Amino acid sequence: MAEIAVSMRNITKQFGKKVIANKDVDLDIYHGEVLSLLGENGSGKTTLMNMLSGVYYPDSGEILIDGKEVSIASPKDAFDLGIGMIHQHFKLIDVFTALENILIGLPKENTEKECRKEVEAICSKYGFELDLDKKIYDMTVSEKETLEIVKTLYRGANVLILDEPTAVLTPQEIEKLFAILRNMRNDGKAIVIITHKLNEVMEISDRITVLRKGENVGTLLTSEANEQKLTEMMVGEKVTLDIARDFVEEKAKRLEVKHLTVKNHDDKKVVDDITFDLYSGEILGIAGISGSGQKELLEAIMGLQKCEDGSSVIYNSTAHGVHELVGLSTKQIIEFGLHLAFVPEDRLGMGLVGNMGMTDNVLLKRYRKGAGPFLHKQQPQATAQKIKDELEVKTPDLDYPVRRLSGGNVQKILVGREINNKPTVLMTAYAVRGLDINTSYAIYNLLNEQKKKGVAVIYVGEDLDVLLALSDRILVLCSGKMNGLLDGRTATKEEVGYLMTHLKEETNGKE
Numbered sequence: 001m002a003e004i005a006v007s008m009r010n011i012t013k014q015f016g017k018k019v020i021a022n023k024d025v026d027l028d029i030y031h032g033e034v035l036s037l038l039g040e041n042g043s044g045k046t047t048l049m050n051m052l053s054g055v056y057y058p059d060s061g062e063i064l065i066d067g068k069e070v071s072i073a074s075p076k077d078a079f080d081l082g083i084g085m086i087h088q089h090f091k092l093i094d095v096f097t098a099l100e101n102i103l104i105g106l107p108k109e110n111t112e113k114e115c116r117k118e119v120e121a122i123c124s125k126y127g128f129e130l131d132l133d134k135k136i137y138d139m140t141v142s143e144k145e146t147l148e149i150v151k152t153l154y155r156g157a158n159v160l161i162l163d164e165p166t167a168v169l170t171p172q173e174i175e176k177l178f179a180i181l182r183n184m185r186n187d188g189k190a191i192v193i194i195t196h197k198l199n200e201v202m203e204i205s206d207r208i209t210v211l212r213k214g215e216n217v218g219t220l221l222t223s224e225a226n227e228q229k230l231t232e233m234m235v236g237e238k239v240t241l242d243i244a245r246d247f248v249e250e251k252a253k254r255l256e257v258k259h260l261t262v263k264n265h266d267d268k269k270v271v272d273d274i275t276f277d278l279y280s281g282e283i284l285g286i287a288g289i290s291g292s293g294q295k296e297l298l299e300a301i302m303g304l305q306k307c308e309d310g311s312s313v314i315y316n317s318t319a320h321g322v323h324e325l326v327g328l329s330t331k332q333i334i335e336f337g338l339h340l341a342f343v344p345e346d347r348l349g350m351g352l353v354g355n356m357g358m359t360d361n362v363l364l365k366r367y368r369k370g371a372g373p374f375l376h377k378q379q380p381q382a383t384a385q386k387i388k389d390e391l392e393v394k395t396p397d398l399d400y401p402v403r404r405l406s407g408g409n410v411q412k413i414l415v416g417r418e419i420n421n422k423p424t425v426l427m428t429a430y431a432v433r434g435l436d437i438n439t440s441y442a443i444y445n446l447l448n449e450q451k452k453k454g455v456a457v458i459y460v461g462e463d464l465d466v467l468l469a470l471s472d473r474i475l476v477l478c479s480g481k482m483n484g485l486l487d488g489r490t491a492t493k494e495e496v497g498y499l500m501t502h503l504k505e506e507t508n509g510k511e
């Protein structure tokens, strides 16, 4: 095998008195390999890599680069040593162009003209597509990520660390990224990738190192690994990865969506004449390549989007009666028991307050629901405790600021809170984004429990295998149109995949 690029020896990092994020970790990264760093939410992956990129300094242990011991006290030190990390939250300046962003912070002798030439050379060498004159605010997430990688390479990175780079990309964009990573690997770069998606781990990496509770529990060759084995290493015990699908006999029509249409700023229909019914006791899966109107569809039902004339959403429940939702405020709709757990690209932007702990974040939601001026902290505390137990949220205590928790743990709180709000209709979009495999299954179980209780569940997901295993029916979106409504028990992956990408001539709504 090639030479070792980075050696971490006996690395320990503790936060405060209670959290040991990394304990005596040894890790080798070779030139010319892709190493997957795998582990449950909160197992210390990001923290370990942050010590290579100069964000944190280890409490003890040593780091060797190309065999020489080094001290990495700042991101600049890391850059000087050829280490670059792509974080989940990009650090780009919105009003600047791509090229300007690459030049920020560099000495004056880097002229625009030379930089452009060099960056273009990097792009053609590895296969990046990047418009250097585009402003950041006009860019998609994928373009921003590409820019971050190119910027890092321009600064001379030989070791490249990517923290959950695929979490917000479409399957097509992921394929492109992987092709680039392979080119970089063949060029001798050392690459570390963090991802929770085991199929990606199996596809892109050469070796896999697994962390559990901050410790390195083993490294194996990808060719000798499989998903079951990896999951057991992560969790530390045997796990069964099965999604149950119960059949609920008694069903009542909860939502009747008719001709629902939403236009975007450019007057383009992003939700185009969608018509379907939603029943209690079912999970309706929504499939589609990302950006096919999933987000807007759910938001339209929740009163968060302006619907075009002719759109109608009839809500019917024993407790609340029959109502037309189009035209009602989101607040009223929530009061009817409709809940939306949408996991956005920026988790902390979505109704969680970073400086507050779990209890206060649960309280926040209850208060918004109009709990009245007398707030009792007891009930939210019990709810918070319940979410913590069910989803195994790793937090020192219920009042610990959520912004200090690992990415996946923040998300568990978000999803757990919506599920615990006793919904009659529960809509979730990308609920398992960034969650480790074990927790993902915990979420599937929770959704199933909700269904059995008679909740009408809409599940927007990215993983077709999961959609096919979980859903009673699958609605396929393609370019904002409803391109099929299939029985989840008989549909095949090929069928759904085809409908996601090929618009039928005759679409819905033409009764």
Ligand SMILES: Nc1ncnc2c1ncn2[C@@H]1O[C@H](COP(=O)(O)OP(=O)(O)OP(=O)(O)O)[C@@H](O)[C@H]1O
Pocket: 015, 016, 019, 020, 021, 039, 040, 041, 042, 043, 044, 045, 046, 047, 048, 394, 404, 405, 406, 407, 408, 409, 434
């Ligand atoms: N700045 C910080 N202050 C206090 N605790 C922290 C800080 N950063 C991380 N932690 C804690 O250290 C532990 C490891 O977190 P880390 O972010 O490294 O996990 P991770 O493996 O990247 O998880 P995920 O898959 O959810 O992103 C967690 O318990 C987290 O709460």
Ligand SMILES: [Mg+2]
Pocket: 045, 046, 047, 163, 406, 407, 408
């Ligand atoms: Mg992380």
